[in-house]
Amino acid sequence: MKAKLTDAFVKNITPPASGRLDIVDETTPGLVLRVMASGVKSWSIRYRPKGRKQLRESYGTYPSTSLSDARARAKALTAAASVGRDLVSEEAAAAAAKAEEEAKAKTIADVVADYIKAHVAKTRKAGVTEKLFANHIVPVLGKKTVGELRRADVVELLDSLKNKGWRTNAQVNRVHAALKACLNWAVEREYLDANPAAVVKKQVTERPRDRVLSDGELKAIWEATDVRTDPSRAFIRLLILTGARRDEIRCMTWSEIDLEKGIWTLPKARNKGHRDHVVPLSNEVKAILEALPRLGECVITTDGKIPYAGQKSLKESLDKAVGASNWEHWTLHDFRRTVTTGMSALGVREEHRERALNHAVGGIGNKVYDRHAYLDEKRAALQAWADRVMLIVDTSGPQNVVAFEAS
Template sequence: MKLTTKSIDALPTAESKRYEVRDSHISGFMVRVSCVGKKVFYLNKRIDGRSRRIKLGEYPMMSLAEARQKAQGVLRDISLSEFDKDGTGSLERSVPTLQEVIEQFIELYAKPRNKDWKGTQSVLCKFSVLNSHPIDQINRRDVHEVLDRIVASGTPTRANRALAAIKKLMNWAVDRGYIDVSPIASMKPPTKEVPRERVLNDDEVCGCWNGAIEEGYPFTQFVHILTLLGQRRGEVAGMRWSELDLDKGLWTLPSSRAKNGTAHFVPLPKLALDILNSIPRFMNSDFVFTTTGTSPISGFGRLKRRLDEHVGLDAPDWRFHDLRRTMATGMAELRVAPHIIEAILNHKSGIVSGVAAVYNRHLYLDEKLEALELWANKIETMTSAIPSAKKQLAS
């Protein structure tokens, strides 16, 4: 709007966060209104490639006409590269927008610390409607409205993840000095989460295994290895040939790829070795499961929907991660010791914890291999896996 003395007098006090009204007459010229009713003239201008906010004066001690005149003088000085050379003028860095803070957060914080930084970036995209807002003008109500839309879409758990991500971002913004206090510091998750307990029964495991045979490389072998080894989906999908020692029957998952940051050693049962030995090298790629040669496989949602028909369309909702829980439960039924199951799953806490977790560095390779062979034998019995696998490999 074009600022006038009358319109400035009519501007209401900010309710929670200060706000700005920009002038249509002079580019970058504005008045900021605080929650105590103070009104200050500013000029936003890019100087030497960086956006700056220049304080002009407080209204009504400085009139609108005087502020405009000063703003025009500053713009002239900037254009002639003379601004602030004599020590006059007050530069104040402009408050970055949410989008700008997200970009910095991903580059400076998430990428160096989080292997799944792309997941964090994707979650923060849920707040894209607020991207143009200055970070210091985003309040609890804004965040609640975004979370409410996520819950209404039928994904309440994702709303919890979105809140956790934006909280971490806001805390980082406080640490960087962009805001003084996080507006959502004590905000509670929008929904209560119930830990998943889904375990596939024998018929469902059989359906998943045999359904995968129809997929062909690389999805057949991926689902079978995922079922046999019980490791995390992303870790299996990103498996490298350089991590495998097929002669010794060992998969070494480096700490850089393990979710908990701890190197993991997975002995390979005979059936898993047969499957891996059958896979051709794709264009000399290091990825075991790939369709491009340059990246691991993806499209797990579509793959799962195709397998749903075999697992059972009327079966309760299942996920690939449930295969991991199914293996752990099956091993317990086979009387495998709990600490061996945890070692196979690469869990840091639980049965082995405290001092024992610090000092017990035994890899349990023999015990893990024995347990994984037991589980592979059970899969073979349930699904006739060896004939089916051999038939698939021969074709």
């Protein structure tokens, strides 16, 4: 259908009973008004660049885009087409070039902020990752634009960290991994063409830690907490008794604890295994939890609102108290290895101790089909370990440590 379009005509035209109605403007070549049965009216413009096939651009809806605006656009497209130009493609290319230029003008600090907001904030160790960026990456690289960043800049950053005399150079690898992940994210969003950190080799060859605390060391650490108050005392003792990861204990909430049933349900969002993990509570763990004041939702806390945050100073204090300068270097995570090693020495089957510590048990059958909770087996393993700890730290009184059959 053809018609001489006017504002009154466009405003008052009756929609078709079904489908759509296309009305070609007799005044302006290429301009088409499309009317849908729903009453929606939209503009499209047909144009043919010289020597090429006919093209079409959708140009908004009426009345948001007026008849005069649509006519002006149609005239611009057909005028460019008459000399062989495709104005729509030219504008798209210009917009893409501008966006690319703006993206490459972003600073590393800008990209890090975007990355943290879009991705890191949703991860389990968001706080740790944010500190890596804030303390080590942004101060050095933050003012550079992504277009300026070179592989040499990444290498220089990592070399400087290695030369700072960090206690463990494995932290250099953590910084490298965080930066590489951030820049991969940026490449996907076309902030830059290639990731200069991706081709940089690992700066430090890491060896898996194998530190297991001796009975004497475990006793010394336990006794060093005698003079401390909660929550630091409870924090260390729960690490020793459960073998749980530091943040799993530190960020524990009362809603996860059922003292009546004697279980702690660690949600998948809060553990490395990304699966709900039920931890049976030994008698000793229950006693520690029952003695803690309920200041709020947080269990290991000074105010009930935020988890305990004094790990660094606590470790330094314990080192001083036990004379750790004469020990092989140890970390709080070594409690976890000590627990599983101790369970093994007690004869706890590998499958049961792995499940007690929320380690993945291999095999597709275990992952998909085996839904047995192993609650009794885990409870027996953790209670046997707690009994063993009590024997180590307090030799007075009767002790009943269960010996398991060899696994």
